[in-house]
Amino acid sequence: MSKGIKIVSGAIVCEECKLRGDVTIGGGTIIHPSASIIAEAGPIIIGENCLIEEQTKIINKAPVGQIDNENVQELIIGSNNVFEVDCAIEAIKIGDNNVFESKSFVGNKVTITNGCIIGAGCRLTEEQTLKENTIIYGENCNMREGLDRPLPQTLQMDTLIRMLPNYHHLKKPNLVNNKKN
Amino acid sequence: MSNYITGPDVVKYACSCGLLKPITRLYFCRHCLELRCGFCVCHEVDSNYCGKCCENLPSAEARLKKNRCGDCYDCPSCKQNLSKRAATVGPKNPEDPKATPRKVYYLLCLNCRWSSRDVGIPDQAAATGSWPERENVHAARLQEIIEMYKGIVLAEKQQKMEKDKKKQRRFMTFTDRTGITASMLRKRIGLPDIPHPLLKPKPKEPEEAVAKEEVEEFPEELLTKPINLNEITTLEQRLNLPEWQPTTVDKLFPIHKQVSVKRSQRCRACEHNVSKPEYSPTSIKFKIQLFAFYHIPEVRIFTVEPLRAGKQCELLLKFSNPTQHQTVITFLPLFPSEDSFASKEIKELVPDEEVPSREIVIEEKQPPSLPGSQPSSLLHTSLSRTPSITVKPRPIKQAITANVELPTSNFVLLPRDDAAEFDDSGDTHNIQDDTKLVVWRKSNKAVIRLNITPLENLNIGDEVVVGFTMQHIYVNTITAVESKEPQRYNNNVKVFQYLGKIVGSE
Numbered sequence: 173m174s175k176g177i178k179i180v181s182g183a184i185v186c187e188e189c190k191l192r193g194d195v196t197i198g199g200g201t202i203i204h205p206s207a208s209i210i211a212e213a214g215p216i217i218i219g220e221n222c223l224i225e226e227q228t229k230i231i232n233k234a235p236v237g238q239i240d241n242e243n244v245q246e247l248i249i250g251s252n253n254v255f256e257v258d259c260a261i262e263a264i265k266i267g268d269n270n271v272f273e274s275k276s277f278v279g280n281k282v283t284i285t286n287g288c289i290i291g292a293g294c295r296l297t298e299e300q301t302l303k304e305n306t307i308i309y310g311e312n313c314n315m316r317e318g319l320d321r322p323l324p325q326t327l328q329m330d331t332l333i334r335m336l337p338n339y340h341h342l343k344k345p346n347l348v349n350n351k352k353n
Numbered sequence: 354m355s356n357y358i359t360g361p362d363v364v365k366y367a368c369s370c371g372l373l374k375p376i377t378r379l380y381f382c383r384h385c386l387e388l389r390c391g392f393c394v395c396h397e398v399d400s401n402y403c404g405k406c407c408e409n410l411p412s413a414e415a416r417l418k419k420n421r422c423g424d425c426y427d428c429p430s431c432k433q434n435l436s437k438r439a440a441t442v443g444p445k446n447p448e449d450p451k452a453t454p455r456k457v458y459y460l461l462c463l464n465c466r467w468s469s470r471d472v473g474i475p476d477q478a479a480a481t482g483s484w485p486e487r488e489n490v491h492a493a494r495l496q497e498i499i500e501m502y503k504g505i506v507l508a509e510k511q512q513k514m515e516k517d518k519k520k521q522r523r524f525m526t527f528t529d530r531t532g533i534t535a536s537m538l539r540k541r542i543g544l545p546d547i548p549h550p551l552l553k554p555k556p557k558e559p560e561e562a563v564a565k566e567e568v569e570e571f572p573e574e575l576l577t578k579p580i581n582l583n584e585i586t587t588l589e590q591r592l593n594l595p596e597w598q599p600t601t602v603d604k605l606f607p608i609h610k611q612v613s614v615k616r617s618q619r620c621r622a623c624e625h626n627v628s629k630p631e632y633s634p635t636s637i638k639f640k641i642q643l644f645a646f647y648h649i650p651e652v653r654i655f656t657v658e659p660l661r662a663g664k665q666c667e668l669l670l671k672f673s674n675p676t677q678h679q680t681v682i683t684f685l686p687l688f689p690s691e692d693s694f695a696s697k698e699i700k701e702l703v704p705d706e707e708v709p710s711r712e713i714v715i716e717e718k719q720p721p722s723l724p725g726s727q728p729s730s731l732l733h734t735s736l737s738r739t740p741s742i743t744v745k746p747r748p749i750k751q752a753i754t755a756n757v758e759l760p761t762s763n764f765v766l767l768p769r770d771d772a773a774e775f776d777d778s779g780d781t782h783n784i785q786d787d788t789k790l791v792v793w794r795k796s797n798k799a800v801i802r803l804n805i806t807p808l809e810n811l812n813i814g815d816e817v818v819v820g821f822t823m824q825h826i827y828v829n830t831i832t833a834v835e836s837k838e839p840q841r842y843n844n845n846v847k848v849f850q851y852l853g854k855i856v857g858s859e
């Protein structure tokens with residue numbers, strides 16, 4: 173394992189996923205095989221209980237022509253986020269309880285707050301900050317405001333925590349969860 | 354096949370009505386031996402059904418429910434199906450230690466995540482229970498108007514019936530001779546007149562609608578307050594709920610799902626079905642499916658050389674035979690005579706000289722359902738229905754921008770053999786092909802070479818369209834019962850190829 177990668181105990185990180193650069197993965201987070209997390213322009217910090225499915229690409233990518241070593245930009249991803257199959261995320265910052273549905277794309281000028289849902293196939297490219305509980309859906313990227321945050325995928329996460337270690341090699345956690353609860 | 358769904362339609366067939374369509378959009382009436390398309394067949398509603406719960410609705414019930422399913426709902430926000438979701442909530446009285454958590458149900462859209470909780474519809478205790486219905490404020494008024502129109506329809510029907518009755522009378526009656534009606538007679542002998550059972554009092558007309566002139570004051574805040582688009586419904590959302598037309602999203606309520614229909618299509622000339630689905634809503638099969646794709650050889654563009662105005666180039670076309678019978682393809686000019694409305698007579702005059710050499714007896718193309726032939730079998734009687742409408746073909750409006758050098762020889766297409774695809778033993782056919790014409794052949798497919806010349810006066814970027822009449826032998830199996838031998842016909846189909854655009858010289 174390369175040096176910059178920190179996996180907090182309790183996280184399930186499959187060996188076949190691709191982690192590059194300075195990546196921190198919080199406890200309870202599940203990373204499926206063939207997901208890639210690439211900390212190119214700065215570190216990526218992923219919170220707790222996130223679900224990162226196959227073919228997901230999370231990239232910390234500085235805007236074109238703005239790579240400078242002095243001003244390192246961190247990509248902080250909160251807790252309880254779901255990244256569904258084949259989504260591509262290059263956002264500036266992501267809060268908690270968001271869902272990125274399959275094949276969605278979030279560009280590198282977008283800030284996501286909490287409880288947002290980016291619908292399947294939706295592409296967000298323009299500079300913007302999504303308000304809490306915003307839902308983007310449909311081929312025209314219609315926007316509406318949800319009543320509440322999307323429900324966490326607890327059942328699915330529990331199953332995966334049980335099943336994944338039976339069929340996949342896991343990367344060993346190298347950080348102890350210092351939040352004793 | 355996938356190309357027919359996603360790709361551009363580069364090969365089109367001329368329907369008997371004059372429209373050009375890809376073969377997948379055409380029907381082939383085996384009784385008239387003509388191509389038919391969706392525009393020139395009769396569409397009939399077979400059954401109403403809900404596409405979500407697959408429940409059949411009798412047409413009377415469907416009308417009563419305004420063609421909507423009683424149990425299924427569409428999302429008022431994005432028109433997708435709403436799904437029922439179960440959730441567990443705490444017991445009704447949390448103080449009671451014995452109370453168990455309850456299960457409640459709400460509606461959720463999996464596309465835009467709209468839920469019935471968004472607009473404050475209370476959760477339901479039963480999964481199949483009906484959701485609260487909203488009453489239209491104008492329901493009473495609408496009902497009144499409907500009643501009135503029903504009355505008018507009834508009165509008109511009655512008038513017509515009276516008229517028909519008068520016309521139909523063929524025999525002299527007592528009344529005719531004496532001029533005394535039954536009711537007059539009753540009056541004369543002092544009996545009370547019985548009112549006509551159908552004669553109801555004139556329908557009551559509802560109060561006239563009055564135009565109101567009070568208009569609300571212009572709300573100043575429309576100009577001063579920033580608009581939150583998330584709170585305002587889109588035009589589409591408003592029109593989905595025509596009875597309420599809500600302007601804000603908190604008034605979006607679930608819409609009863611519109612029912613779909615299963616429809617059969619009928620040839621207008623002979624009244625036989627060209628497509629009839631199975632009745633069950635869960636079935637995607639057909640009872641009758643006379644799709645041209647299963648009867649007419651399919652033409653595909655294999656390759657074409659770069660197209661240059663006035664320069665001859667090579668076009669390779671792939672033909673495949675979808676039927677279980679061998680066929681022979683002959684090329685004929687698009688319009689056999691000056692008259693572009695080539696009628697059947699002209700088609701029949703086309704010489705079959707090359708064909709007999711292959712020892713195939715060709716009968717004249719003649720609809721098998723000619724009236725006058727003796728009704729020998731049940732099948733035959735059903736065939737000899739007289740045509741209801743003679744559909745006059747319209748001229749084909751497609752401009753042809755390239756000339757085809759029509760091959761003088763014809764070629765054979767072997768019958769389709771589904772097992773051939775798995776047969777690696779190589780080509781075992783022994784067909785003497787004109788090697789100038791046939792480039793390649795395998796099982797029921799053949800690639801042929803045509804020389805085409807785009808017109809001189811075309812400019813770079815102009816579309817090149819060629820066409821020819823494909824004559825193929827069609828074996829009609831429906832008449833087999835009667836004459837034991839399936840009958841063979843020369844069937845002519847006009848095929849057009851859209852080859853692309855003229856490119857510049859090298």
Ligand SMILES: [Zn+2]
Nearest residue numbers: 368370390393
């Ligand atoms: Zn037609």
Ligand SMILES: [Zn+2]
Nearest residue numbers: 403406422425
């Ligand atoms: Zn239904």
Ligand SMILES: [Zn+2]
Nearest residue numbers: 428431462465
């Ligand atoms: Zn919806």
Ligand SMILES: [Zn+2]
Nearest residue numbers: 382385620623
């Ligand atoms: Zn017909």
